[in-house]
Amino acid sequence: MKLKLNSEARAILRAIKEEIRRRTVLPESSTLLEKFEPTSDPGEIRRRQEYFREKLPLVKEGIGEYIARVKPIRFRREYLHDRVLIVDESEFERASSFGLCEVSTESVDPSEYPLVLSTVGYGIDVELSPAQIAPELYVLPLWENRETLEALARIGESLGRKSVAREILRELAPLKEVMERRRVLESLDELVAEKERELNEKISEKLERFSLTLTGKELVEFLSELRAGNYDAIFRHFGGIEGEILDLINEAESELGERLGVAVELFPRDEMYPVRAAPERVEALYQELERELKVELYLKSRGILERIAHLLPGLKKELESVKELDFLRAVKDFTRGFSFPELWSGGIAFVNGRHLFIENPQPVSYVVGTKPVNFSVPGSENIADERVVILTGANSGGKTSLLELITQIEVLFHMGFPVPAERAWLEPLDEVFFFRRKRSIYGAGAFETALRSFVRALRGEGRKLILIDEFEAITEPGAAVKIIGELLRIAHGKGFYVVIVSHLGEDLKNELPFARVDGIETKGLDESLNLIVDRQPRFGRIGRSTPELIVERLARKRRGAEREIFERILRAFRP
Numbered sequence: 395m396k397l398k399l400n401s402e403a404r405a406i407l408r409a410i411k412e413e414i415r416r417r418t419v420l421p422e423s424s425t426l427l428e429k430f431e432p433t434s435d436p437g438e439i440r441r442r443q444e445y446f447r448e449k450l451p452l453v454k455e456g457i458g459e460y461i462a463r464v465k466p467i468r469f470r471r472e473y474l475h476d477r478v479l480i481v482d483e484s485e486f487e488r489a490s491s492f493g494l495c496e497v498s499t500e501s502v503d504p505s506e507y508p509l510v511l512s513t514v515g516y517g518i519d520v521e522l523s524p525a526q527i528a529p530e531l532y533v534l535p536l537w538e539n540r541e542t543l544e545a546l547a548r549i550g551e552s553l554g555r556k557s558v559a560r561e562i563l564r565e566l567a568p569l570k571e572v573m574e575r576r577r578v579l580e581s582l583d584e585l586v587a588e589k590e591r592e593l594n595e596k597i598s599e600k601l602e603r604f605s606l607t608l609t610g611k612e613l614v615e616f617l618s619e620l621r622a623g624n625y626d627a628i629f630r631h632f633g634g635i636e637g638e639i640l641d642l643i644n645e646a647e648s649e650l651g652e653r654l655g656v657a658v659e660l661f662p663r664d665e666m667y668p669v670r671a672a673p674e675r676v677e678a679l680y681q682e683l684e685r686e687l688k689v690e691l692y693l694k695s696r697g698i699l700e701r702i703a704h705l706l707p708g709l710k711k712e713l714e715s716v717k718e719l720d721f722l723r724a725v726k727d728f729t730r731g732f733s734f735p736e737l738w739s740g741g742i743a744f745v746n747g748r749h750l751f752i753e754n755p756q757p758v759s760y761v762v763g764t765k766p767v768n769f770s771v772p773g774s775e776n777i778a779d780e781r782v783v784i785l786t787g788a789n790s791g792g793k794t795s796l797l798e799l800i801t802q803i804e805v806l807f808h809m810g811f812p813v814p815a816e817r818a819w820l821e822p823l824d825e826v827f828f829f830r831r832k833r834s835i836y837g838a839g840a841f842e843t844a845l846r847s848f849v850r851a852l853r854g855e856g857r858k859l860i861l862i863d864e865f866e867a868i869t870e871p872g873a874a875v876k877i878i879g880e881l882l883r884i885a886h887g888k889g890f891y892v893v894i895v896s897h898l899g900e901d902l903k904n905e906l907p908f909a910r911v912d913g914i915e916t917k918g919l920d921e922s923l924n925l926i927v928d929r930q931p932r933f934g935r936i937g938r939s940t941p942e943l944i945v946e947r948l949a950r951k952r953r954g955a956e957r958e959i960f961e962r963i964l965r966a967f968r969p
């Protein structure tokens with residue numbers, strides 16, 4: 395059974411949910427809030443309280459940082475064009491049904507596929523299973539989500555659990571070297587271009603220096619050799635530089651080879667400067683390396699998968715539970731300092747309740763209905779079991795805020811959450827109504843609407859709490875006393891719980907002997923003559939009105955003739 399809320403009470407439910415939602419770090423976690431819609435069922439409230447009592451203490455500080463790093467890990471079934479699977483006729487149908495790669499019953503030209511797998515001895519031997527045919531589809535998503543695995547491992551450790559993520563990470567480690575080479579391969583073109591540029595720079599430096607040395611005496615010699623047709627001597631002269639350039643090329647190639655893990659020969663020796671890597675050789679090198687890496691990645695992945703396959707179901711569970719943990723962390727953060735209310739059937743009572751949206755609120759204790767034995771709030775000694783309360787008191791004293799606080803506590807209680815109070819005793823209800831004061835709308839329209847809403851709230855039976863903020867503002871005081879009086883009589887007759895804010899405490903008290911009148915009081919003036927409000931209502935007492943204190947303030951601030959007049963008015967308050 396859902397707890398029914400009218401629209402203004404529902405707005406408070408929405409604000410509470412938003413507080414929790416904004417504390418979650420994963421987008422999907424707040425969907426768990428759907429399981430905590432306010433309920434009227436005491437058994438369900440108890441179960442939820444049990445759940446939070448058990449789970450909230452498990453959430454450790456600082457865990458949010460790791461939760462934020464958890465991303466979903468998706469294993470996708472893909473068709474791999476880099477491999478062919480050669481099988482026996484009898485296996486063909488099953489092998490094709492995997493939809494993982496080309497399947498054939500005959501041997502194929504191995505140059506067409508970097509990877510040739512077979513159940514009949516043509517290439518790498520495999521069994522007929524997706525894990526053996528395409529282990530990369532399992533292992534690569536895990537590799538790419540190492541950060542998620544690391545976060546899961548940390549989260550597991552914070553819960554004192556052994557995490558399978560840690561084990562998977564350990565098994566993935568040998569992949570590092572292959573992946574590094576893959577990365578290098580992906581940038582082969584840039585790598586070669588870079589080397590080429592470096593090499594040409596060095597050669598050009600050498601040539602420049604060489605031409606500089608060819609001055610003076612050498613030049614004269616050189617020209618005379620030329621004139622004599624003595625080409626051998628000239629070539630010998632140039633041969634020295636040619637050898638040096640060849641050395642530079644060899645050096646560049648061996649450096650590249652080291653990075654790539656194979657011997658390479660990319661630069662032609664015949665056209666010396668500027669040197670250009672032959673595109674067909676770069677392409678061939680790429681093909682060769684790619685093929686090698688594919689085989690290596692396949693074999694490594696297969697080995698890893700054999701060792702971690704049994705851990706994957708556990709990993710899935712760990713990922714699921716992070717959502718819950720994120721939700722619990724948000725709840726724990728939001729409900730810091732709250733307490734679990736006791737279920738009882740006497741009404742509403744709480745000690746030192748703290749308004750959710752007022753900063754540093756003064757804690758307020760309150761009771762509507764039966765006073766619990768342990769409710770030992772000063773001034774509450776003479777409370778009977780009144781279910782109908784009229785709340786009076788100073789302007790800006792905190793009357794509206796108290797109605798809000800009661801609604802907040804009720805909503806949280808029915809959600810199964812702890813509530814913002816030191817202690818609370820709450821009865822599971824069927825309906826909660828909160829009617830805010832309509833500040834700006836006057837006239838018959840507003841009056842009619844408000845009256846109709848109240849009557850709707852009073853209709854029918856059930857366990858109801860009705861909170862009404864100052865209704866008389868939209869009608870005349872005389873009429874208000876009659877209307878409120880009658881409404882409260884009906885509520886009383888049906889055993890509903892009601893708190894109504896009104897300045898007509900005195901009149902209503904006379905009309906309604908069953909109702910309690912409470913008052914929020916201004917305690918007096920501070921040194922700077924500001925009003926000091928005590929947010930804690932006095933039980934069974936009409937609030938001392940503010941006008942009196944304002945007169946006193948003026949009497950103390952003014953001088954001379956004005957002061958005398960103010961003092962005279964003040965005396966009228968104190969016969």
Ligand SMILES: Nc1ncnc2c1ncn2[C@@H]1O[C@H](COP(=O)(O)OP(=O)(O)OP(=O)(O)O)[C@@H](O)[C@H]1O
Binds near residue numbers: 752756757791795
């Ligand atoms: N328990 C509290 N602790 C601290 N500040 C409070 C508390 N309750 C109310 N206030 C502050 O007092 C101011 C007035 O509160 P509120 O509007 O509830 O008073 P009110 O009695 O309903 O006023 P009005 O006379 O306008 O109906 C608000 O700024 C509110 O934040």
